[in-house]
Protein backbone atom coordinates (compact mmCIF):
# COMPACT_ATOMS: atom_id res chain seq x y z
CA UNK A 1 0.00 0.00 0.00
CA UNK A 2 1.06 3.62 -0.55
CA UNK A 3 3.14 5.00 2.29
CA UNK A 4 3.86 1.50 3.54
CA UNK A 5 7.32 1.30 5.05
CA UNK A 6 9.71 -1.06 3.27
CA UNK A 7 12.91 -2.08 5.07
CA UNK A 8 14.40 -3.35 1.83
CA UNK A 9 14.03 0.01 0.13
CA UNK A 10 15.05 1.92 3.25
CA UNK A 11 18.25 -0.06 3.80
CA UNK A 12 19.14 0.34 0.15
CA UNK A 13 18.44 4.07 0.12
CA UNK A 14 20.29 4.75 3.36
CA UNK A 15 23.17 2.39 2.58
CA UNK A 16 22.80 0.72 5.96
CA UNK A 17 22.70 -2.84 7.26
CA UNK A 18 20.34 -4.76 9.50
CA UNK A 19 21.73 -6.20 12.74
CA UNK A 20 21.95 -10.00 12.28
CA UNK A 21 19.23 -11.98 14.04
CA UNK A 22 21.92 -13.71 16.12
CA UNK A 23 22.50 -10.43 18.01
CA UNK A 24 19.04 -10.58 19.61
CA UNK A 25 17.34 -12.46 22.40
CA UNK A 26 14.40 -13.37 20.17
CA UNK A 27 13.36 -16.69 18.72
CA UNK A 28 14.26 -17.29 15.07
CA UNK A 29 10.61 -17.96 14.29
CA UNK A 30 8.44 -15.62 16.35
CA UNK A 31 6.23 -17.49 18.83
CA UNK A 32 2.59 -17.87 17.80
CA UNK A 33 0.12 -15.85 19.80
CA UNK A 34 -2.82 -18.02 20.83
CA UNK A 35 -3.98 -15.77 23.65
CA UNK A 36 -7.41 -14.18 23.54
CA UNK A 37 -8.70 -10.94 24.99
CA UNK A 38 -10.13 -11.53 28.45
CA UNK A 39 -7.78 -14.37 29.42
CA UNK A 40 -6.12 -14.07 32.79
CA UNK A 41 -2.57 -14.94 33.76
CA UNK A 42 0.10 -14.06 36.29
CA UNK A 43 2.50 -11.22 35.56
CA UNK A 44 5.22 -9.38 37.39
CA UNK A 45 4.04 -5.91 38.33
CA UNK A 46 6.22 -3.68 36.09
CA UNK A 47 6.18 -0.98 38.75
CA UNK A 48 7.05 -3.36 41.57
CA UNK A 49 8.93 -6.26 40.02
CA UNK A 50 9.10 -8.33 43.21
CA UNK A 51 5.34 -8.83 43.13
CA UNK A 52 3.40 -11.28 41.06
CA UNK A 53 -0.10 -10.10 40.17
CA UNK A 54 -3.13 -11.21 38.20
CA UNK A 55 -3.31 -9.65 34.76
CA UNK A 56 -5.93 -9.68 32.03
CA UNK A 57 -5.15 -9.71 28.32
CA UNK A 58 -6.81 -6.53 27.03
CA UNK A 59 -5.28 -6.62 23.57
CA UNK A 60 -3.08 -8.61 21.20
CA UNK A 61 -0.53 -7.37 18.72
CA UNK A 62 1.82 -9.70 16.85
CA UNK A 63 3.60 -11.93 19.38
CA UNK A 64 2.75 -9.50 22.17
CA UNK A 65 0.00 -9.13 24.75
CA UNK A 66 -1.39 -5.89 26.07
CA UNK A 67 -1.86 -6.54 29.78
CA UNK A 68 -3.71 -4.80 32.58
CA UNK A 69 -3.26 -5.75 36.23
CA UNK A 70 -6.53 -6.67 37.94
CA UNK A 71 -7.40 -4.07 40.54
CA UNK A 72 -5.31 -1.44 38.72
CA UNK A 73 -6.56 1.36 36.44
CA UNK A 74 -6.53 1.44 32.64
CA UNK A 75 -3.67 3.97 32.52
CA UNK A 76 -0.86 1.54 33.21
CA UNK A 77 -1.21 -1.13 30.55
CA UNK A 78 1.99 -2.87 29.52
CA UNK A 79 3.07 -5.17 26.71
CA UNK A 80 4.76 -8.56 26.99
CA UNK A 81 5.88 -11.12 24.45
CA UNK A 82 4.12 -14.47 24.68
CA UNK A 83 7.57 -15.97 25.41
CA UNK A 84 8.34 -13.48 28.19
CA UNK A 85 9.66 -14.92 31.46
CA UNK A 86 7.62 -12.23 33.23
CA UNK A 87 4.29 -13.93 32.56
CA UNK A 88 3.08 -17.37 33.62
CA UNK A 89 -0.10 -19.41 33.98
CA UNK A 90 -2.35 -18.83 36.99
CA UNK A 91 -1.29 -21.15 39.79
CA UNK A 92 2.46 -20.84 39.08
CA UNK A 93 3.06 -18.38 41.90
CA UNK A 94 1.33 -20.57 44.47
CA UNK A 95 3.19 -23.66 43.26
CA UNK A 96 6.44 -21.91 44.06
CA UNK A 97 5.13 -21.06 47.52
CA UNK A 98 4.48 -17.41 46.65
CA UNK A 99 1.43 -15.23 47.22
CA UNK A 100 -0.35 -13.16 44.61
CA UNK A 101 -0.06 -9.46 45.41
CA UNK A 102 -2.31 -6.49 44.72
CA UNK A 103 -0.83 -4.24 42.01
CA UNK A 104 0.90 -1.01 42.94
CA UNK A 105 -1.94 1.51 43.01
CA UNK A 106 -4.60 -1.09 43.92
CA UNK A 107 -7.82 0.90 43.66
CA UNK A 108 -9.48 -0.59 46.76
CA UNK A 109 -8.58 -0.75 50.40
CA UNK A 110 -5.67 -3.17 50.93
CA UNK A 111 -7.82 -5.17 53.37
CA UNK A 112 -10.23 -6.05 50.58
CA UNK A 113 -7.51 -7.71 48.49
CA UNK A 114 -8.19 -11.35 49.53
CA UNK A 115 -11.89 -11.07 48.65
CA UNK A 116 -11.09 -9.13 45.47
CA UNK A 117 -8.69 -11.89 44.41
CA UNK A 118 -11.25 -14.59 45.12
CA UNK A 119 -13.91 -12.82 43.05
CA UNK A 120 -11.46 -12.02 40.26
CA UNK A 121 -10.44 -15.63 39.83
CA UNK A 122 -13.91 -17.07 40.25
CA UNK A 123 -15.13 -18.11 36.82
CA UNK A 124 -12.17 -16.43 35.13
CA UNK A 125 -10.93 -17.64 31.77
CA UNK A 126 -7.38 -18.66 32.60
CA UNK A 127 -4.82 -18.75 29.80
CA UNK A 128 -3.81 -22.45 29.42
CA UNK A 129 -0.13 -23.24 30.04
CA UNK A 130 0.35 -24.66 26.52
CA UNK A 131 0.03 -21.19 24.97
CA UNK A 132 2.93 -19.78 27.03
CA UNK A 133 6.29 -20.12 25.33
CA UNK A 134 9.72 -20.61 26.81
CA UNK A 135 11.92 -17.52 26.73
CA UNK A 136 14.76 -17.87 24.22
CA UNK A 137 18.31 -17.91 25.63
CA UNK A 138 20.41 -14.75 25.53
CA UNK A 139 23.20 -14.59 22.94
CA UNK A 140 26.65 -15.13 24.48
CA UNK A 141 27.74 -11.54 24.03
CA UNK A 142 26.90 -8.11 22.74
CA UNK A 143 27.62 -8.38 19.03
CA UNK A 144 25.78 -5.26 17.88
CA UNK A 145 27.70 -2.62 15.97
CA UNK A 146 27.09 1.10 15.74
CA UNK A 147 24.95 1.94 12.72
CA UNK A 148 23.12 -1.38 12.54
CA UNK A 149 19.36 -1.22 12.02
CA UNK A 150 16.72 -2.90 14.13
CA UNK A 151 13.11 -2.69 15.26
CA UNK A 152 12.61 -1.41 18.80
CA UNK A 153 9.83 -0.74 21.27
CA UNK A 154 9.36 2.96 21.91
CA UNK A 155 9.49 2.75 25.71
CA UNK A 156 7.55 6.00 26.11
CA UNK A 157 4.81 4.63 23.86
CA UNK A 158 5.29 0.88 24.23
CA UNK A 159 2.53 -0.06 21.83
CA UNK A 160 4.84 1.27 19.07
CA UNK A 161 7.61 -0.76 17.48
CA UNK A 162 9.76 1.49 15.28
CA UNK A 163 12.73 1.47 12.93
CA UNK A 164 15.85 2.22 14.94
CA UNK A 165 19.63 2.40 14.73
CA UNK A 166 22.35 1.34 17.16
CA UNK A 167 23.73 4.75 18.16
CA UNK A 168 26.45 3.60 20.56
CA UNK A 169 27.73 0.62 22.52
CA UNK A 170 28.58 0.62 26.23
CA UNK A 171 29.68 -2.78 27.49
CA UNK A 172 26.62 -5.03 27.55
CA UNK A 173 24.44 -2.08 26.56
CA UNK A 174 23.19 -0.73 23.27
CA UNK A 175 21.95 2.81 22.60
CA UNK A 176 18.70 2.53 20.66
CA UNK A 177 18.03 5.65 18.57
CA UNK A 178 14.78 6.10 16.68
CA UNK A 179 15.04 6.93 12.99
CA UNK A 180 13.58 10.29 12.13
CA UNK A 181 13.16 11.40 15.75
CA UNK A 182 15.48 13.77 17.52
CA UNK A 183 16.49 11.77 20.55
CA UNK A 184 13.73 12.23 23.11
CA UNK A 185 12.82 8.54 22.75
CA UNK A 186 16.35 7.10 22.74
CA UNK A 187 17.40 4.70 25.47
CA UNK A 188 20.17 2.35 26.50
CA UNK A 189 19.20 -1.28 27.02
CA UNK A 190 21.07 -4.52 27.45
CA UNK A 191 21.90 -6.32 24.20
CA UNK A 192 19.61 -9.15 25.33
CA UNK A 193 16.61 -6.88 25.97
CA UNK A 194 13.24 -8.26 24.88
CA UNK A 195 12.36 -4.80 23.52
CA UNK A 196 14.59 -4.99 20.46
CA UNK A 197 14.01 -7.12 17.37
CA UNK A 198 15.68 -7.94 14.10
CA UNK A 199 14.58 -6.12 10.96
CA UNK A 200 11.55 -7.95 9.59
CA UNK A 201 10.18 -9.00 12.99
CA UNK A 202 6.93 -7.06 12.72
CA UNK A 203 6.36 -8.28 9.19
CA UNK A 204 6.64 -11.86 10.52
CA UNK A 205 4.49 -11.43 13.61
CA UNK A 206 1.89 -9.10 12.15
CA UNK A 207 2.78 -6.46 14.73
CA UNK A 208 2.43 -2.94 13.40
CA UNK A 209 5.82 -1.36 12.54
CA UNK A 210 5.69 2.44 12.64
CA UNK A 211 7.30 4.32 9.76
CA UNK A 212 10.40 6.39 10.64
CA UNK A 213 9.71 9.87 11.99
CA UNK A 214 10.02 12.94 9.83
CA UNK A 215 12.20 15.08 12.06
CA UNK A 216 15.66 15.97 10.84
CA UNK A 217 18.41 14.73 13.11
CA UNK A 218 20.85 17.51 13.88
CA UNK A 219 24.54 17.11 14.73
CA UNK A 220 25.10 16.36 18.45
CA UNK A 221 26.96 19.62 19.16
CA UNK A 222 27.16 22.94 17.36
CA UNK A 223 30.36 24.92 16.78
CA UNK A 224 33.86 23.87 17.85
CA UNK A 225 34.30 20.22 17.01
CA UNK A 226 31.00 19.75 15.25
CA UNK A 227 31.20 18.20 11.88
CA UNK A 228 27.64 17.85 10.66
CA UNK A 229 29.22 15.75 7.99
CA UNK A 230 27.83 13.04 5.79
CA UNK A 231 29.17 10.55 8.32
CA UNK A 232 27.16 11.83 11.28
CA UNK A 233 24.10 12.02 9.07
CA UNK A 234 24.58 8.53 7.74
CA UNK A 235 24.07 7.13 11.23
CA UNK A 236 20.60 8.65 11.37
CA UNK A 237 19.58 8.99 7.76
CA UNK A 238 16.91 11.60 7.79
CA UNK A 239 13.75 11.25 5.82
CA UNK A 240 14.21 14.97 5.14
CA UNK A 241 16.41 13.74 2.31
CA UNK A 242 14.03 13.50 -0.56
CA UNK A 243 11.67 16.18 0.68
CA UNK A 244 11.57 19.50 -1.16
CA UNK A 245 14.56 21.74 -0.26
CA UNK A 246 12.34 24.19 1.59
CA UNK A 247 11.42 21.51 4.09
CA UNK A 248 14.92 20.29 4.82
CA UNK A 249 16.99 20.97 7.90
CA UNK A 250 14.36 22.79 9.84
CA UNK A 251 15.59 24.25 13.10
CA UNK A 252 14.44 22.41 16.21
CA UNK A 253 11.41 23.61 18.06
CA UNK A 254 7.68 23.27 17.87
CA UNK A 255 7.56 22.41 14.20
CA UNK A 256 4.67 20.24 13.17
CA UNK A 257 5.10 18.36 9.96
CA UNK A 258 1.77 17.54 8.41
CA UNK A 259 1.07 13.86 8.63
CA UNK A 260 3.79 13.30 11.21
CA UNK A 261 3.07 11.96 14.64
CA UNK A 262 2.74 14.75 17.15
CA UNK A 263 4.60 14.98 20.43
CA UNK A 264 1.89 13.75 22.73
CA UNK A 265 1.13 10.12 23.28
Ligand code: MLY
Nearest residue numbers: 154178185261262263264265
Ligand atom coordinates in the same frame (compact mmCIF):
# COMPACT_ATOMS: atom_id res chain seq x y z
N1 MLY B 1 2.61 10.13 21.50
C1 MLY B 1 3.61 10.53 20.57
C2 MLY B 1 4.30 9.38 20.02
C3 MLY B 1 5.59 9.71 19.45
C4 MLY B 1 6.18 8.40 19.02
C5 MLY B 1 7.66 8.48 18.78
N2 MLY B 1 8.22 7.18 18.55
C6 MLY B 1 7.56 6.54 17.44
C7 MLY B 1 9.65 7.22 18.43
C8 MLY B 1 3.01 11.30 19.43
O1 MLY B 1 2.08 10.81 18.81
O2 MLY B 1 3.47 12.37 19.19
